[in-house]
Amino acid sequence: MGRKSLLVSPELCIGCRGCQTACKEWNQLPGSKTENRGSFENPPELTATTFNRVRYVEVASSSGDPRWLFVSQRCMHCGDAACMNICPSTGAINRTADGAITVDKTKCIECKLCASACPFGTPKFDAQNKLSKCGMCADRTASGLPPACAKTCPTGALRYGEREELIALAKKAGYAKIYGENDLGGLGTLYAFRDEPKLYGMDEKPAMPESLIFWQNVLKPLSYLGLGGALALSLVHLVAVGPKKDEPKNDEPKKDEEVNKNG
Amino acid sequence: MADQKNARVIRKANAFEILNHWVMAISFFTLSATGFAYLFHIAGVVSFFGGPMGMKTVHNYAGLVFAASLILTIFSYLIEALSFSGDDMKWLMKGGGYLSRNAAVPPQGKLNAGQKLVYLMVLAAGAAIAVSGLYLWLAPEVKSRTLSMHFLHNAAFDVYLMIVPFHIYLASIASPGSLRIMINGTVPLEWARKRHAKWAARMT
Ligand code: HEM
Ligand code: SF4
Ligand code: SF4
Numbered sequence: 151m152g153r154k155s156l157l158v159s160p161e162l163c164i165g166c167r168g169c170q171t172a173c174k175e176w177n178q179l180p181g182s183k184t185e186n187r188g189s190f191e192n193p194p195e196l197t198a199t200t201f202n203r204v205r206y207v208e209v210a211s212s213s214g215d216p217r218w219l220f221v222s223q224r225c226m227h228c229g230d231a232a233c234m235n236i237c238p239s240t241g242a243i244n245r246t247a248d249g250a251i252t253v254d255k256t257k258c259i260e261c262k263l264c265a266s267a268c269p270f271g272t273p274k275f276d277a278q279n280k281l282s283k284c285g286m287c288a289d290r291t292a293s294g295l296p297p298a299c300a301k302t303c304p305t306g307a308l309r310y311g312e313r314e315e316l317i318a319l320a321k322k323a324g325y326a327k328i329y330g331e332n333d334l335g336g337l338g339t340l341y342a343f344r345d346e347p348k349l350y351g352m353d354e355k356p357a358m359p360e361s362l363i364f365w366q367n368v369l370k371p372l373s374y375l376g377l378g379g380a381l382a383l384s385l386v387h388l389v390a391v392g393p394k395k396d397e398p399k400n401d402e403p404k405k406d407e408e409v410n411k412n413g
Numbered sequence: 414m415a416d417q418k419n420a421r422v423i424r425k426a427n428a429f430e431i432l433n434h435w436v437m438a439i440s441f442f443t444l445s446a447t448g449f450a451y452l453f454h455i456a457g458v459v460s461f462f463g464g465p466m467g468m469k470t471v472h473n474y475a476g477l478v479f480a481a482s483l484i485l486t487i488f489s490y491l492i493e494a495l496s497f498s499g500d501d502m503k504w505l506m507k508g509g510g511y512l513s514r515n516a517a518v519p520p521q522g523k524l525n526a527g528q529k530l531v532y533l534m535v536l537a538a539g540a541a542i543a544v545s546g547l548y549l550w551l552a553p554e555v556k557s558r559t560l561s562m563h564f565l566h567n568a569a570f571d572v573y574l575m576i577v578p579f580h581i582y583l584a585s586i587a588s589p590g591s592l593r594i595m596i597n598g599t600v601p602l603e604w605a606r607k608r609h610a611k612w613a614a615r616m617t
Contacts (some may be wrong), residue, residue, distance in 0.1 A: 261469070377578065
């Protein structure tokens with residue numbers, strides 16, 4: 151069984167937000183009070199109780215009619231997941247056999263390092279300060295069901311399946327760019343874009359933070375290499391040179407007598 | 414009664430310094446063990462410290478103890494460590510006499526040049542690890558800053574891991590007679606005259 155993915159096609163999306171509702175229903179997330187900010191888009195970003203949402207992008211076009219882009223957004227389920235790399239807590243962030251990135255809240259230690267590392271701003275924290283994000287409905291996919299959002303989507307704008315098949319499908323449909331095909335080890339949330347990712351509100355080239363890469367490749371191994379090296383050099387010194395040999399070997403004195411003039 | 418003569422010793426560390434040294438050593442080992450468990454997801458260590466949240470509590474509060482202990486060392490060692498002399502420079506050039514069995518080195522003060530450098534590195538890396546640790550604990554919300562604090566925390570950790578084994582080795586096996594300074598605080602006068610001649614001369 152290969153890696154599974156979600157393919158998002160903004161061109162097919164009608165902005166009904168059925169996915170948003172289905173997600174809340176399946177994951178038993180409470181609704182939240184929204185606010186009129188002059189757009190149908192709500193909430194303005196993912197929250198601890200909104201694992202996915204639809205971004206509404208209005209683009210002026212030459213014909214005069216504005217073009218609407220509805221971009222369904224959630225955790226990208228990165229192939230090389232920054233959140234998982236930085237997380238210090240054993241078993242708090244996990245990868246399923248399908249490639250989904252899931253959270254075990256009982257193991258999360260509320261340090262929020264994942265939020266500082268994620269290139270997409272996905273991690274949000276619940277009232278207990280535990281990481282709370284999309285887990286690609288791992289409890290559904292484990293028994294062969296698609297994620298709730300994809301199941302509910304009436305237009306095929308959200309499609310779940312074998313990653314390779316979805317990529318081939320989108321390419322055959324003539325999409326210029328499959329966003330996430332190769333970035334960050336390949337994203338588990340793919341986008342079929344007609345235009346530049348920027349137009350859809352996405353980073354052109356999402357990447358792992360530089361300092362995180364250095365930490366991962368240098369600082370982390372240096373901890374045991376440095377410790378081991380220092381121990382090894384000490385041992386080499388002990389064998390090659392040995393301890394200082396100037397102990398006064400006078401006859402065992404009976405009692406110490408301090409002779410300091412002052413402190 | 415001839416062999417009843419007392420050993421002439423001189424005090425190098427007081428009770429407070431000895432106690433603080435062991436507080437620092439124990440908190441450091443606790444922090445390192447839990448730190449390694451964070452870095453490499455060592456499940457056994459996590460359960461030893463009472464699970465994920467238990468280990469976080471241990472790490473963070475041991476961090477507070479470590480930071481307090483580090484601050485207290487300033488009163489004992491900083492002035493001495495900053496008083497770097499020409500003899501210290503020459504001592505370093507000769508590798509402190511550790512590179513061969515019978516090297517002669519220039520006379521040293523209460524701390525030798527190597528000890529001064531180690532202390533300054535311990536202080537600098539310790540300050541970095543404590544400040545970054547406190548930041549990660551208390552204010553992780555600003556994302557870009559959190560990432561650099563996480564980086565600093567780990568870089569300073571690496572510095573410690575490369576210094577501490579040398580410190581332990583040089584202060585015990587490599588230099589017989591040193592360890593008792595952190596146990597009962599005194600050294601034989603003879604020993605002091607060999608290792609810390611300038612200080613021994615000042616003290617007697
Ligand atoms: C004031 C002192 C310190 C505080 C408040 C502190 C706090 C923290 C925090 C908040 C974390 C992230 C995980 C967590 O929430 O527990 C962490 C991780 C870590 N700490 Fe500390 N720490 C301190 C001192 C130290 C010292 C002295 C060492 C080494 C001897 C150390 C080694 C580590 C390591 C290796 C990690 C795992 C790497 C990481 O994920 O950042 N810490 N510390
Ligand atoms: S998008 Fe962010 S939270 Fe999701 S897997 Fe990637 S790094 Fe982790
Ligand atoms: S907040 Fe939780 S999930 Fe995020 S890095 Fe920390 S322990 Fe891991």
